[in-house]
Amino acid sequence: MEYSISKLADLAGISTRTLRYYHEMGLLVPARMNSNGYRLYDQKQVDRLQQILFYRELDVDLKTIQALLEVSHDEIRLLQEHKHQLQNKKKHIEALIATIEATIAHVRGERMMKDNEKFIGFKQEQIKANEEQYGEEIRSQYGHETIDASNTQFLNLTEKEMHDLEILQQQLHDTLRRAVSTRNPGGDLAQETCALHQRWIRYYWNFYSPEAHMALVQMYVDDERFKAYYESIAPGSAEFLRDAMSIFTNMTS
């Protein structure tokens, strides 16, 4: 069964504008375009839209959703994961309700309550949970330098930006190679490498944090795929970058 754009929008309870936007960004591409330029969607798109809406329900941003849907096409596994996350979200709402009850009791003078207890359960923790849960999965897939042209749509880069990214990547490799030979993770060259790496990472991450960055470079050391890649740049450069980042971010793991 085929759906026009308004039919699918009505079915899913979203706007046609949303569907056009999802098409434009490559998140939900119609099954085909009619000869008159009209979008037509079929069963595969219905199912994919359902997945998208589950992720949206869990406050996952669209770029992340797109990446996640590239990582796995196992529908049952995805659905079970959504279920698990929704059960977590349910618990989080229960925590909020408990906070309300505690606050009411406090207002009535029935119990004491410290100010920090008043904010237990709010959404910021959900966003952090997303970052942890989904960020790790994305990093394992896209934190790798072998980004090819097919991913430019994902990153929504202009030609110029893509070119800039290539230059930056080349610069990063050159600088890292030279920095490794200094054997000084705290030196100027090493710290410049870190700054370049940070700039590079920001092309991929919507929400940067030093912690996440540190986790990534630690993964370069721990994961054989990345370790091998960095060995090919310069021997020992994964560990070197990890050590340099530790200083750059002023963090020790």
Added chain:
Amino acid sequence: MEYSISKLADLAGISTRTLRYYHEMGLLVPARMNSNGYRLYDQKQVDRLQQILFYRELDVDLKTIQALLEVSHDEIRLLQEHKHQLQNKKKHIEALIATIEATIAHVRGERMMKDNEKFIGFKQEQIKANEEQYGEEIRSQYGHETIDASNTQFLNLTEKEMHDLEILQQQLHDTLRRAVSTRNPGGDLAQETCALHQRWIRYYWNFYSPEAHMALVQMYVDDERFKAYYESIAPGSAEFLRDAMSIFTNMTS
């Protein structure tokens, strides 16, 4: 106990940028500003921030939150209402989980499922629920023409826009008065009145819908406060506007 901006942000798990933004829009004004220009918040702001975050959790937009917090200062009543809404949200998540389970069973071939069942429970219904639950409350407070200067901050209007709004309102009253005397809700003058009313409403509503507009003009008829107000413009003008809007929106209630 007083909190600096970062202390309060950390306490609540939000950013200092968010707190500055809330100050700027008047949603959460610090208790005082220090001599050095630093913001200081006290207990009242802590409690108000908690209320704001509960509304945010329920996907209520900030302008609506601001309006709601002007309507009622009864903390216990607000908390009980949040609780009620969160319990609804919990049910909605349970519905989503049921949708997942049904979809999994469908994929496995264990049961039949129509496409429309795949979208049961998604968030758009929550947004509609907000519109109904909170919109009505806002309308009863702000859908009234007696907007005074103290509300311009709420609407975030420039001087020019405020002036335009006054002109529009005057024009609306004049046109309505003349339209009523035609006794023709479908006539040009009546339909012009509706267009003016729609333009006027859009100053207040972030998300316009003909249904909501119809509900509002119906309320003008049903609610004595508004009815009396419209009688003072021209006798019978509340019903007239309701009838004219029915034609303008192509809806019959």
Added chain:
DNA sequence: ATAAACCTTGACGTAACGTGAATGTCAAGT
């Protein structure tokens, strides 16, 4: 005294659309 942490304002940018303009296409009715 110094460095780091904290604060301010100003301003640009982002994500995910909502809205409207202008125009083409389709289907049903006259």
Added chain:
DNA sequence: ACTTGACATTCACGTTACGTCAAGGTTTAT
């Protein structure tokens, strides 16, 4: 065949709620 209303397209501007950065002032701890 023509008309009208519903449906579709692209283009483009605007909105909301911040994230991020720059530039510079203030406070705190060493």
